Amino acid sequence: MIPAEVFLTFILMLSIFLGFELINKVPATLHTPLMSGANAISGITVVGAVSLAGTGQQDLANWLGAAAVALASINVVGGYLVTDRMLAMFKKKEG
Amino acid sequence: MQTLIQFAFVLSAALFIFGLKQLGSPATARRGNLISAIGMLIAIVAALMDQGIVDYRFILAGFVVGGVIGALAARMVAMTSMPEMVALFNGFGGMASLLVGMAALTPNAATFTLVTIVLSILIGGLTFTGSLIAYGKLSERIGSGAVMFVGQQFVNSLIVLGILGSAVMFCLQPDQAHWLYLVVGLSLVFGIMAVIPIGGADMPVVISLLNSYSGLAACAAGFAVDNNILIVAGSLVGASGIILTQIMCKAMNRSLANVLFSGFGSGKVETT
Numbered sequence: 256m257i258p259a260e261v262f263l264t265f266i267l268m269l270s271i272f273l274g275f276e277l278i279n280k281v282p283a284t285l286h287t288p289l290m291s292g293a294n295a296i297s298g299i300t301v302v303g304a305v306s307l308a309g310t311g312q313q314d315l316a317n318w319l320g321a322a323a324v325a326l327a328s329i330n331v332v333g334g335y336l337v338t339d340r341m342l343a344m345f346k347k348k349e350g
Numbered sequence: 351m352q353t354l355i356q357f358a359f360v361l362s363a364a365l366f367i368f369g370l371k372q373l374g375s376p377a378t379a380r381r382g383n384l385i386s387a388i389g390m391l392i393a394i395v396a397a398l399m400d401q402g403i404v405d406y407r408f409i410l411a412g413f414v415v416g417g418v419i420g421a422l423a424a425r426m427v428a429m430t431s432m433p434e435m436v437a438l439f440n441g442f443g444g445m446a447s448l449l450v451g452m453a454a455l456t457p458n459a460a461t462f463t464l465v466t467i468v469l470s471i472l473i474g475g476l477t478f479t480g481s482l483i484a485y486g487k488l489s490e491r492i493g494s495g496a497v498m499f500v501g502q503q504f505v506n507s508l509i510v511l512g513i514l515g516s517a518v519m520f521c522l523q524p525d526q527a528h529w530l531y532l533v534v535g536l537s538l539v540f541g542i543m544a545v546i547p548i549g550g551a552d553m554p555v556v557i558s559l560l561n562s563y564s565g566l567a568a569c570a571a572g573f574a575v576d577n578n579i580l581i582v583a584g585s586l587v588g589a590s591g592i593i594l595t596q597i598m599c600k601a602m603n604r605s606l607a608n609v610l611f612s613g614f615g616s617g618k619v620e621t622t
Contacts, residue, residue: 260462263573263581270582273367274589278597281374286598287554291436292373292383293590294561296366298439299390299583300447300568302397303575307453308412311405316453321408323449328416329423330443330564335387336424337435342380344429
């Protein structure tokens with residue numbers, strides 16, 4: 256039986272290589288939107304936070320989880336909306 | 351049900367990858383952002399199906415508070431101040447990973463889990479305060495110049511040693527909460543110290559680097575709570591963020607080390 260940590264580390268390694276390969280030759284105008292779009296994805300930590308916020312234990316971990324849900328939601332919602340606003344602005348300039 | 355949730359995570363990982371790819375080209379960038387947002391929605395809905403969740407009130411409150419603040423901030427920010435807004439959002443993401451790391455601590459956690467908890471706290475904490483300083487410098491709420499003082503490198507070395515020491519002590523004695531709080535505190539201080547010596551004009555590069563860090567923090571938190579999608583999405587952001595940072599440095603004809611340590615060796619650097 257292969258321990259779960261090994262699988263997780265495999266996933267980690269492959270994702271890192273994929274991340275390196277995904278980004279190449281990005282035009283300078285897209286640097287900030289791409290940074291902002293990637294930043295919104297890093298709000299994925301909200302997925303880890305919901306299970307901690309939903310234990311119904313009302314202990315410290317539960318409160319920390321709830322705070323993490325709120326903070327990560329700011330990151331996710333704000334991140335995607337700001338990126339969309341930036342990219343919408345480009346369209347107008349070009350057209 | 352558990353299998354279904356995991357397959358939903360696979361789908362959202364694919365959407366993140368596809369979305370990031372499309373974000374790199376002007377014609378498809380807006381669609382790429384939408385695709386990645388759909389991936390996020392799928393991941394969140396899947397996470398809510400988890401049978402371990404018995405009480406939705408805290409989750410709902412968190413979503414409402416965070417969602418409203420995020421939406422309002424994104425709508426109201428002026429076009430010219432978007433980079434500092436990204437820094438602020440990024441800081442919140444880092445803080446969320448720190449909190450997830452802290453909440454993931456259980457009395458009989460394995461050493462592997464303890465190490466990942468420390469990592470998510472360390473990276474999340476320095477991302478949080480580092481991003482706040484970057485936000486302050488860009489929005490000129492604090493002076494945008496490089497802040498330097500005598501013995502700065504010595505102080506920074508002490509902080510790094512302190513973080514290493516308390517991290518090791520925490521992994522050896524996880525029941526002693528004060529080591530954990532020491533890691534939290536020192537990481538927060540370290541984020542401030544790492545960003546103050548960098549001038550305001552270099553902040554976009556720093557924000558890109560901090561963005562990469564917040565991905566790594568989410569990835570570490572993913573190990574701490576045993577969640578695949580956090581590991582995949584977090585490391586994607588971590589790796590692509592590093593590449594993007596390098597591209598941004600190249601566009602300015604500088605190296606990353608040059609940007610990060612420009613404050614310390616300003617005499618030598620100016621000649622390049």
